[in-house]
Amino acid sequence: MRLGVCYYPEHWPQANWAADARHMAETGITRVRIGEFAWSRVEPEPGRFDWGWLDKAIEVLHDAGLGVILGTPTATPPKWLVDQMPDMVAVDEQGRKRGFGSRRHYCFSHPGYREQAGRITRAYAERYGNHPAVIMWQTDNEYGCHDTVISYSDAARLAFRDWLSDRYKTIDALNSAWGNVFWSMEYRSFDEVDLPNLAVTEANPAHWLAFRRFSSDQVVAFDRAQVDILRQLSPGRDVMHNAMGFYTDYDHHDLGRQLDCVMWDSYPLGFLEMFRFSDADKRDYVRQGHPDIAAFHHDLYRGCAADGRWGVIEQQPGPVNWARNNPAPLPGMVRLWTLEAMAHGAELVSYFRWRQALFAQEQMHAGLLRPDGKAAPGLGEAAQASADIAAIQGSGELPNAEPVKEAAIIFSYESEWVTATQPQGEDLSALWANFTAYTQLRKLGLNVDIVAPGTDLSGYAMVVLPCLPIVADGLAEQLASFSGQIIIGPRSGSKTAEFSIPDNLALGPLQAIFPAQVSRSESLRAGVTHQGDGWAITRWLDHLESDAERELVSDDGMVACWKSANVRYCATWPEGEVMAVIAARAAHDAGLAAVPLPEGMRLRKAGKLSFLFNYRAESQAIPEALQGQMVLGDRLLPAAGIAVLRTV
Amino acid sequence: MRLGVCYYPEHWPQANWAADARHMAETGITRVRIGEFAWSRVEPEPGRFDWGWLDKAIEVLHDAGLGVILGTPTATPPKWLVDQMPDMVAVDEQGRKRGFGSRRHYCFSHPGYREQAGRITRAYAERYGNHPAVIMWQTDNEYGCHDTVISYSDAARLAFRDWLSDRYKTIDALNSAWGNVFWSMEYRSFDEVDLPNLAVTEANPAHWLAFRRFSSDQVVAFDRAQVDILRQLSPGRDVMHNAMGFYTDYDHHDLGRQLDCVMWDSYPLGFLEMFRFSDADKRDYVRQGHPDIAAFHHDLYRGCAADGRWGVIEQQPGPVNWARNNPAPLPGMVRLWTLEAMAHGAELVSYFRWRQALFAQEQMHAGLLRPDGKAAPGLGEAAQASADIAAIQGSGELPNAEPVKEAAIIFSYESEWVTATQPQGEDLSALWANFTAYTQLRKLGLNVDIVAPGTDLSGYAMVVLPCLPIVADGLAEQLASFSGQIIIGPRSGSKTAEFSIPDNLALGPLQAIFPAQVSRSESLRAGVTHQGDGWAITRWLDHLESDAERELVSDDGMVACWKSANVRYCATWPEGEVMAVIAARAAHDAGLAAVPLPEGMRLRKAGKLSFLFNYRAESQAIPEALQGQMVLGDRLLPAAGIAVLRTV
Amino acid sequence: MRLGVCYYPEHWPQANWAADARHMAETGITRVRIGEFAWSRVEPEPGRFDWGWLDKAIEVLHDAGLGVILGTPTATPPKWLVDQMPDMVAVDEQGRKRGFGSRRHYCFSHPGYREQAGRITRAYAERYGNHPAVIMWQTDNEYGCHDTVISYSDAARLAFRDWLSDRYKTIDALNSAWGNVFWSMEYRSFDEVDLPNLAVTEANPAHWLAFRRFSSDQVVAFDRAQVDILRQLSPGRDVMHNAMGFYTDYDHHDLGRQLDCVMWDSYPLGFLEMFRFSDADKRDYVRQGHPDIAAFHHDLYRGCAADGRWGVIEQQPGPVNWARNNPAPLPGMVRLWTLEAMAHGAELVSYFRWRQALFAQEQMHAGLLRPDGKAAPGLGEAAQASADIAAIQGSGELPNAEPVKEAAIIFSYESEWVTATQPQGEDLSALWANFTAYTQLRKLGLNVDIVAPGTDLSGYAMVVLPCLPIVADGLAEQLASFSGQIIIGPRSGSKTAEFSIPDNLALGPLQAIFPAQVSRSESLRAGVTHQGDGWAITRWLDHLESDAERELVSDDGMVACWKSANVRYCATWPEGEVMAVIAARAAHDAGLAAVPLPEGMRLRKAGKLSFLFNYRAESQAIPEALQGQMVLGDRLLPAAGIAVLRTV
Ligand SMILES: [Zn+2]
Ligand SMILES: [Zn+2]
Ligand SMILES: [Zn+2]
Secondary structure, X not given: OXXXXXXXXXXXXXXXXXXXXXXXXXXXXXXXXXXXXXXXXXXXXXXXXXXXXXXXXXXXXXXXXXXXXXXXXXXXXXXXXXXXXXXXXXXXXXXXXXXXXXXXXXXXXXXXXXXXXXXXXXXXXHHHOOOOOEXXXXXXXXXXXXOOOOOOOHHHHHHHHHHHHHHHOOHHHHXXXXXXXXXXOOOOOHHHOOOOOOEOOOOOHHHHHHHHHHHHHHHHHHHHHHHHHHHHXXXXXXXXXXXXXXXXOOOHHHHXXXXXXXXXXXXHHHHHHHXXXXXXXXXXXXXXXXXXXXXXXXXHHHOOOOOOOEEEEEEOOOOOOOOOOOOOOOOOHHHHHHHHHHHOOOOEEEEOOOEOOOOOOOOOOOOXXXXXXXXXXXXXXXXXXXXXXXXXXXXXXOOOOOEOOOEEEEOOHHHXXXXXXXXXXXXXXXXXXXXXXXXXXXXXXXXXXXXXXXOOOOOOOEEEEOOOOEOOOOHHHHHHOOOOXXXXXXXXXXXXXOOOOOOXXXXXXXXXXXXXXXXXXXXXXXXXXXXXXXXXXXXXXXXXXXXXXXXXXXXXOOEEEEEEOOEEEEOEOOOHHHHHHHHHHHHHHOOOOOOOOOOOEEEEEEOOEEEEEEOOOOOEEOOOOOOOEEEEOOOEEOOOOEEEEEOO | OEEEEEOOHHHOOHHHHHHHHHHHHHHOOXXXXXXXXXXXXXXXXXXXXXXHHHHHHHHHHHHOOOEEEEEOOOOOOOHHHHHHOHHHOOEOOOOOEOEOOOOOOOXXXXXXXXXXXXXXXXXXXXXXXXXXXXXXXEOOOOOOOOOOOOOOOHHHHHHHHHHHHHHHOOHHHHHHHHOOOHHHOOOOOHHHOOOOOOEOOOOOHHHHHHHHHHHHHHHHHHHHHHHHHHHHHOOOOEEEEEEOOOOOOOOHHXXXXXXXXXXXXXXXXXXXXXXXXXXXXXXXXXXXXXXXXXXXXXXXXXXXXXXXXEEEEEEOOOOOOOOOOOOOOOOOHHHHHHHHHHHOOOOEEEEOOOEOOOOOOOXXXXXXXXOOOOEOHHHHHHHHHHHHHHHHHXXXXXOOOOEOOOEEEEOOHHHHHHHHHOOOOOOOOHHHHHHHHHHHHHHOOOOEEEEOOOOOOOOOOEEEEOOOOEOOXXXXXXXXXXXXXXXXXXXXXXXXXXXXXXXXXXXXXXXXOOOEEEEEEEEOOOOOEXXXXXXXXXXXXXXXXXXOEEEEEOOOOOEEEEEEOOEEEEOEOOOHHHHHHHHHHHHHHOOOOOOOOOOOEEEEEEXXXXXXXXXXXXXXXXXXXXXXXXXXXXXXXOOOOEEEEEOO | OEEEEEOOHHHOOHXXXXXXXXXXXXXXXXXXXXXXXXXXXXXXXXXXXXXXXXXXXXXXXXXXXXXXXXXXOOOXXXXXXXXXXXXXXXXXXXXXXXXOOOOOOOOOOOHHHHXXXXXHHHHHHHHHOOOOOEEEEEOOOOOOOOOOOOOOOHHHHHHHXXXXXXXXXXXXXXXXXXXXXXXXXXXXXXXXXXXXXXXXXXXOHHHHHHHHHHHHHHHHHHHHHHHXXXXXXXXXXXXXXXXXXXXXXXXHHHHHHOOOEEEEEEOHHHHHHXXXXXXXXXXXOOOOOOOOHHHHHHHHHHOOOOOOOEEEEEEOOOOOOOOOOOOOOOOOHHHHHHHHHHHOOOOEEEEOOOEOOOOOOOXXXXXXXXXXXXXXXXXXXXXXXXXXXXXXXXXXXXXXXXXXXXXXXXXXXXXXXXXXXXXXXXXXXXXXXXXXXXXXXXXOXXXXXXXXXXXXXXXXXXXXXXXXXXXXXXXXXHHHOOOOEEEEOOOOOOEOOOOOOOOOOOOHHHHHOOOEEEEEEEEOOOOOEEEOOOOEEEOEEEEEEEOOEEEEEOOOOOEEEEEEOOEEEEOEOOOHHHHHHHHHHHHHHOOOOOXXXXXXXXXXXXXXXXXXXXXXOOOEEOOOOOOOEEEEOOOEEOOOOEEEEEOO
8 A cells, every 4th residue: 555645846846845845755755746726826827827836846756666546637717717707606505606716616417517627637638638647537526525426506506407308308207206196296397397406495395306316326427527638648657536424416437437546535533533433433543533434434435436446535634724623633543544444445535735825715624733833733644654554554455455355344335325315314315324224334343335226246145235226137137146235124025116116115126135114204303212222223114024034123012123034124223223133133133243343443354464453542452362473562452553453 | 975086097908997896896895987098098099088998987987886086187197288388387395397107296386287287177077077976086196296396497486476466566665565675685576586595594584485375275175176177067076186185285275175075095003103203102003103194184174174064085905115124014904094084074995006016106005905906904993893883873973064173273384384484403304293293182082173263163172282483363362262271382372474573572473372482592403302290391491470370380390281270371382291181181171081092092082982993013902981881892902903982 | 970871863853852862861860872873864875965954953962951971873774775786785704795674784904894984984974073062972783793893795705815914924924823724725825815714624723713803904994984084074073883782803902092982782671691601500590680790891891991981882771682481670680780880980871762663663662752752661761860979979989980900811812712612612702701710709709801912910819811812922921920810711821813723732832831731632522520528529620740839639630720939720611519619719819818708699899888789689798897977778688689888
């Protein structure tokens, strides 16, 4: 695994560049991402290009032996372009234009901007496509950041109608698929279809789902245009894009399929503060992040990458600026995060950013260097990580060589679109059902891959569908021939591809592997539970008509888990103790050697190596069940400590 | 009392209809509501009508012996109509058009849409007005649902100016009535008056009150046009409309006056989750609903009906789809709700809906049948209720024959408009003051009617005005001649008809029956109380200048209740223990035999019958004070249990 | 000190005026503010003036011996003016016009409205500029009330571009100052610059800061135009404006510089309810207000006044109408608030309003009289205060004669603009850092002045900068020559004048007096603390590189307070126990005789007089350390009690 860094030469005097590059190399860094926000410097006026400074910057980095990852600057079109085409911006759900002044001020459906994005991509690629320093491209930056995938613009409306016409062919087919007879919502032509926002009350969920699919497709098509240009003009270089955390507005499986490599931007402390973690987690892990945040995304994005190539292109190196509160990482966490990515098979961990900016929106975002150019705490940890990587690689075991397959989670982006459109209960989200199920599997010490429907499942002992409302064609058949243990979570198989209820009710196609119908579903407010023996039914309860075994039954007779042959159905929300019990039983039946880990400790197995990570702020010992030769660290892991064992 | 059901033949194959109709009849159902969302099927293109399917559906229902309640489809104008008149939609308080894509996408003030609504109503009435199956009409559906009474459209502004000109005659009269000298708000002509939204800070409360009255009048006039057409073209049939729960944006007394019958839509579990109940109530009654939700509306809407004819046209039969959380009713609750409506004098309880839809917005809303056509739990309870009704009616006592009058609450819709415009304290609402006062009266086992100002009060032993800021002409005189006990709640008589302070201060005209002036009012944040003996002053405190007796005085000398002759003044918010004490004293003085009921048990007396309902999830015994012959059930009521006693 | 009252003769029959004026005079009132909302009565139609009633009103007041403070009516332009220039209104951040119907419906940048404001001011001044009754003018009313300083109108955009051009001269200078190279935000001309709202995500903080400065300057310029007219046409009269509480949208130091006197509007109960006080404070002081609300503003606005002349032009006399909850003051509080203003040096306390209005928006706002004209509780307290003032003045000590200087807080309005734009942690506000620091100083019994940067500091023993991100030129030098104790709070010196990070990092220029660099800052969510000995680090932590002494170190080694020579650096948020400890140490080192006061008691020293105020609802004794001759009251202060001691 290599180390990299994100760098903005345009923010600093040219005189600094060479020293910066040398300093990077000394730290163990070999890759530098640049250029992705530099449009106004590359093309200060329409058609007038100023390449000189960028030529120089690339040369300086090259001279220091650094490989350049060059970003296309399409996330930040300059003001003159917006003034030329004022309708190129996205429109929010309330109908307001989302204007210039920050970034991502464009609508994916605007034909004029698509053309301009192609033009500037081509200009970048023509200039640097064959430059020996340039070894990888990044398309744009963080598609969807600041809620920009979904736009309610005129351009989007027109494009949506075309997309609908392509998908449904006739308006009758659309009316029938969506059930538009309901509430007299029938259309007479595609030209009558508007976007689903600003209806009096909620629009048809099928309308929303189509619009979410369309919006995702627009991102993929926008990206595709850049990928095609870069492949043509920069042969032999990889193309990647940087995904965000806990983000589902476009289908990353679709995007990953057209890239060489999927990267993501890892900010564990910001994510902990801003997303759906408990107050206790937000307090206990305030300087570490919840122990599954980074790993979940490593495993998710590895599953999005066509050939399994992935990495972290932005790694938090200190406090950030964008969360509600912005604490500093516990000493050791920057190193821990780096090595955890290695354990999960990353090819790159790149820190964001080299030096903290003096000005503008991200001036409070830490870098490896302070704004005055002196070392920030992250720099030493990056250097230490570089040494650790060398030591681990020197042990003769390559972490990525021999994947250890244990459990696979099947996740689809559509799942989240379904639950976001129709949660039916407070805060119920398919993505988070996947996260909480993942957590319970990981607490057992299992390796977990998160895969798209259709992925080859051979080699796994266990498959989990935490919440998969729409079951793609063929999945039920594939699962029927899977001989390991299967856990199906609530709402799975409850929707057709067009967001209606299957004629045979839930579990729909999954009835082929589990003999049950969901006769009724209910959502339960916080505090309403059915207590079992050390677990409880909370938030959701599917009532089944089934001859399956009632494996977990609450004191008042409600069934939390049903079992039939090698399949379990979790009828309540897949989180907490009830999921822990189900996961442990399935792992046992699957013959997996679960190793219950202490609170906040996590394990990842890679070939013969076992990586252990201590997310707690106190030291903790490795469980006795794990034995081997110490490659790194000790059996007593300090706060933010790491150990690597080699199985003998 | 009859049972009915809401049915959407257009959602299902014609081949199913006959079997559905038979199945309904077997369940004990004799009424079916249809047609109210079917405009796009009846008139798929402008002027082209397709009646065939509806002719057939009505025939099939008729053949099964079912009476049809036919709804005009004006709540769901088709897309082609909206595209013809894009300005027919309502505009929200922020100025955004409320577009097509769900339902109720029209502004009550739009002249073009009024014409279209008349046209389609006439078409329905011409076709089916004399059909023997059609025994009742429903106008539109749930006026005001999704916050649609109040529209800030251009059409509304123009109509409002006309309305003002009719009401005030001269602009000087308006300026004077509203006190527009304040802050230089004076107008020179009606054409200068805008709607009260989007002012820099709050608009004149008199401006708001006029706009609320206007908005309510627009609903009544819109409805009136349909009523007139239906009465003309469908002689001998009843006309009703379906009201919602906890909804006050139009004056239901005004609407009720022009209808034959007032129906309402009863969703106790959804209402519990979405409205102002405590967390404890939301937990304890999660599967039952608060025990006063259904009864309060029964008693309220009975008071809105011209001749006291009312019913439940939509009864929750299982989980719904529209609340934040959607649990299933406790077994027995669907039957309990049905029989409680009977006890309060309903002529119909109709379940919503027959069969759960496979598609669109309400696909997660339960029906009596599941989406696959098999029986859902509600079906058996409806059948049981049908048998119970027969048994009760067979006892020789008709519940509605001899009303038992005990306490009357006087409520006006204007009260809520006043407190919503000027709450003066957090969450203070006249409607909810009525609800909490009602609850305390009901816990004493009293029959409570909720009536409009001006209703004949003879026969009552007790009258309660929980919060009546504007006292209509004549009411004080009427109360002066009332010889029973009177309770006046806070803010009553504190406003003139034009939302100013009476010259003689509060209690304004009520000083004729209670010798006091409110010299000062204060609102108290949660946690700020004046403790009394087992009760407390909370949320509101009126300070009185009065020689009346200080009946309830707090430890620190504040007066919670004043008494003069047969009238009490409750100077704090009429809820909880303090209202319980005041209600009990007044009931005692009124000579009413209060029967304090166990938590969650409720009583309704009808003729010689006493109905008891147990809303708790545990069994509870009927209090010893209640004796009689068991017509239904036992003295130990199970969870969700019902008993009927006959006084001998 | 004089007493005054706000009066609206236009709301009452002329027949009442003479009696009202007599009644005021009998109460001890000598000043009356009128006219500030009367435009529609003075100019009922464009160009047609009706002065008769106002001539009469002034005459009547004059005849009763009352001095008139006349307000220009520009806060309430009449409807006919708005209809003439519909674009004169402000536009909110979401792009919605803020229309007629209440008050303050104008944009400070609109040239047409500026002209009209000048025209009506001139008309008022020509008519009454030399009237013997008129002794003072108020410009407009509460600039900024209802969030009206910042407008996103077209007029504002054009004016902003001009302002930018004046400030930066060239667009390159602006691009460089703001760091617009970041995210390609560079402009090619001033005409490309838009307002910072409605950007996709947050705009450049430098863009916001410039817009905040511009918006403040527009207010000052708007006011300046009126001041110039009034000075020209009404020679010898004072001009003042009435500021609000906890309000920072314009720079009150700038405004104060052009006025003769700064007045403010004091509503302690409303402010307690609506602003950032703890639930415990909101409960314990519900009828008194937090004991520092009034004093903080007295000391703040005295520091804004050019010659230190200030007063309270609107004093809460009972419950108000505009807070979430509106309790009544504890008996005695109206008197207490009045005398506390005297202790802090006010020249006037004027109650708002004389008589509670019968109609319109403020009908629930108490006056000295009830709506029916009888005395409200505030009237007696005003009369008592009048007698008390006479008694105190009769003691031979003029409170304002000899200011007692102890501690000075340095506050700038820009500080709050910086923290509001970039809080970096939840609810972190420079204004509130100043308030909480002020509270801790006051609990030690110290006199505290709140001054603008640049104010002469001679005479003070102690200077505190609770949170001063931008350090104005010259301040560091001034502090270097200050020999007393200095406390510097977090984030001070962390920003340049253009909202970037200083090249030498924080403390920027303050490194001249404190040898430290802030190497890293972190914000901490509620519940995350570093415990010290009786104090804790909460909400914020600056990590320093410094050789300074670590004066307060937490159990886990974090430094809460650093000390070097006469300067302390408070590295955590300056509130609660940690600020109490730091303040006490600095006061001790400064040689100030701190007198720790009982909870809720406050002290203000004026000349030889010591005023003591008991904000608790229970009686409390004056601390033994305070001795002297009783001028007013006793050593045991009752609830809401006052005592005045004379040092011998
Ligand atoms: Zn981002
Ligand atoms: Zn509804
Ligand atoms: Zn104000």
